[in-house]
Amino acid sequence: MNNHGMTLIVKTVTRITVWMILLYGFYIILHGHLTPGGGFAGGVIIALAFLNVLLAYGRKFTQEWLNIHLLETVESLSALLFVVMGVIGVVIGGSFLANFLSKGALFHLVSAGTILPLNIIIGFKVAMSLFLVVWVLAGVKMSKGGEA
Amino acid sequence: MPVETWLIFTLGFMILGSIVALEIRDILSAIIAISVVGLGVSMAFLFLQAPDLAIVQFLFEIFALIILVRAFIDKKNHQFEPSSSSMVMTIVGVVAIAVIFMLSIPMFRLLPPFGEPLMSVSQHYLDFGASETGAANLVASIILDYRAYDTLGEVTVLFTAILGAFAILRTTAKHKTAGGNDE
16 A cells, blocks of 8 residues: 555565464463463563564554554553552452452463453553554654654 | 583573674674574573473564664664774683682582572472462462562563653654744
8 A cells, every 4th residue: 555664475464464463462361370471471472463563564554553542541551450459459358469369260261360360461561561662762763764 | 311401502502692793793693693692591491491481581582683673774884893802801801700700619509409499488389379379370370479569560660661761762842831842
C-alpha cells in the first residue's frame, strides 16, 4: 500500500505470523504456573510481535494499527493492579501479596491462586514497557533525521 | 558427556565470541559476535536445567540484537576506528586480572560444591512448593508467591524505566503550557 517499511514479502509473512507469535505469547503467559516461561517471557514475546510489525510496516502504519495511548494506559494500570493485588492480600490473607485465592488442583489451568492473575499482569506490563521503550527510541531517531 | 563438559565448551565459545566482538572492525559483525555471548548464556542455562531462565535470556538476546542492528544498519560507515592500545596498558591489564584472580582463589574454596545450594530454604521450596502454592512450575511459585515482593520491585524498575524514557526522549515540546512557540 505505502512505501514505508520493508518489502511485500516481509509484510505478507509478518501479516500471517504476527498473530501466531501473539498467540504463543499469550499461551506462555497463561501456562506460566504449569510450564517453563511465565509472565516475563510471554510479555517479551508479545513485545517482539509488536516490534515485528513496527519493523516490517513502519511507524505510521503501527500508529494506526495500535493505540499507543491505550498501551501506555495498560502499562501504568498493570503496575497499579500488581500493588492492588498485594493490598487485597493484606486484607484477606494477612500479608502483602498473600496467595488469597483457592489453590485448585495441581496441573490444572485455573489453579495456584494469585499466581495466574499476577502472571497475566506482569505479562502485559513487560510487553507494553518493552515495546514503548523501543517506540520512543525509534521516534527520537526519526525526528533527528527530518530536522524541522 | 557430563554437564560440566558442555558448560566449559559453551563458556569457551562465549569467550571466543567476545574476543571476536572486540577485535573485529565491522560494527555489524561485532553485534552478531556479541550476541553469541548472550545465546551461549541461554545454552548454559539449558544445560543447567533452568528452562525458564533460558527462555527469558534467549528472548532478551533477540530483542537486544534487533535494537542494535536497527540502530546501526543505517550508519554510513560501519568501521571502527582502530584503537591505539599500547603494549604497556595491555601488560598492566593482564597483570591486574591475574592478581585479582589469585586473590579470589581462597573465596572459590569457600563456595559450596556444584549443584548443592548454600541456603537451606531452597529445600523447603522443593518439598512444599507444589502443595503450598498449587503451582506445578516451581519457578512461578517462587517468583510470584514466596518472592512476589521482589517481583513488585522488578515491576517498579520497568515502570521507572519507561517513565524516564518518555520524559527524556519526548519528541514534542510542551508548547501550549509554555505560552508561545519558540522558533
